[in-house]
Amino acid sequence: MALALLLPLAGCQSLPLLRRQTLHVTLALSPGMEWLSADFRGGRSWAPLLKAFARVHPEVHVQFAVVPEANLADELARSHRQGLGPDLLLVRGSMAKELLAQGLASVMPRSAEVEATVTTIESRALHVVRTPRGLAGLPVFSEPSLACYDNQLEAEPPASTEALLALAAGGRPIGLSVDPVGLWWSVGALGARQALLPLLTGKRPVAAEREPDRAAIVAWLSWLRQAAQQSRVDLAAGPEELAQGLESGRLTWIPCFSLAIPRLERAMGSRLGVAPLPSGPGGLPSPYSTLRVWALGADSSAHQRRLAIDLARFTLDPGVQRGLALESHVLVPVNRFAAIPVASSGRLAALAEAQRQYQQTSVSGDLSLATTRMARILPILESVVSQVMEGVISPRQGAEVLLKLEAKR
Secondary structure (H helix, E strand, O other): OOHHHOOOOOOOOOOOOOOOEEEEEEEEEOOOOHHHHHHHOOHHHHHHHHHHHOOOOOOEEEEEEEEEHHHHHHHHHHHHHOOOOOOEEEEEHHHHHHHHHOOOEEOOOOOHHHHHHHOOEOHHHHHHHEEOOEEOOEEEEEEEEEEEEEOOOOOOOOOEHHHHHHHHHOOOOEEEEOOHHHHHHHHHHOOOHHHHHHHHHOOOOOHHHHHHHHHHHHHHHHHHHHHHOOOOEEEEOOHHHHHHHHHHOOOOEEEEEHHHHHHHHHHHHHHEEEEOOOEEOOEOOOOOEEEEEEEEEOOOOHHHHHHHHHHHHHOOOHHHHHHHHHHHOOOEEOEOOOOOOHHHOHHHHHHHHHHHHHHHHOOHHHHHOOHHHHHHHHHHHHHHHHHHHOOOOOHHHHHHHHHHHHHHO
């Protein structure tokens, strides 16, 4: 879907013709986002990119495949054994590093052309893909989380966690997810982000910090329990359930991922409103933001490798990046010279604010969380959150479980 929104570059000069060949590109769907697979399928979805890239490489056929991230490593390993892996992959930054470590992706070459492109990319994004061997990929855009709401039922979205609960108490149904990624925004708003970071990063906390961390986690879990006790708060297993509730009119407000906005807009039309997530007594919300990067496959010929790099660099051109933001109202460019034109759209302004909040509430250590560790920790965190919100255990008991988990590593 993201690729389909790229605009043709004006004034591109045709390059010398190469022999006819196929460039294989794989797009990995993030965990929990498989329900958006239909937005990535079908030839029509890829037509704008193919048309734009054909201006510089008219002899090249670009073939796309869509794979859930959970299956990606296994599928790449099978194809790699036959020397038939893809030429280019669009994956999360952490996944690019893991594929490189497994020999299923290749490091970005340090050519003059690649280095010139690298200088245009935000340093925070580059930090995610740096390895001792070099860059595991080229960052291309970010997907922040926001708030989505029905503006026919509620003209102004809640700007604080207090206002959010007041909205539900006033009779407007809201949705919350027990999925930790979908709830991460509330960790910042309730002041527990710093306390929970050791759990996610694996870095052992200082012993003296444990009591303040305990209090912060208890406060966060207490707010979630308070929210869950309201009759107008709907607890969902993940973003798909929340989106369905908003589309149907059953819910007024939900946290949402930016990539879900096109589907919501198709269903809701002008009823869809988009805003930053609420702040709280702990400060700004801490939206989750996925960094997408281009990673090179491990089995390309020399010609295919050059084409893959050309396509990756092509999508990082400032004109393409700005067009990506303007046309999609979904994605945040990583090119430093492609600022989002926030004055042209309230939705773009909300998107830019969500990314600004993410940058202000994260630190460099947040940005390179290992996929393997997250796969192990997130189900445990989700279980604790679910039990607290459902009243099976108390917020203090939940905090103790999480603190013990940090101590065990």
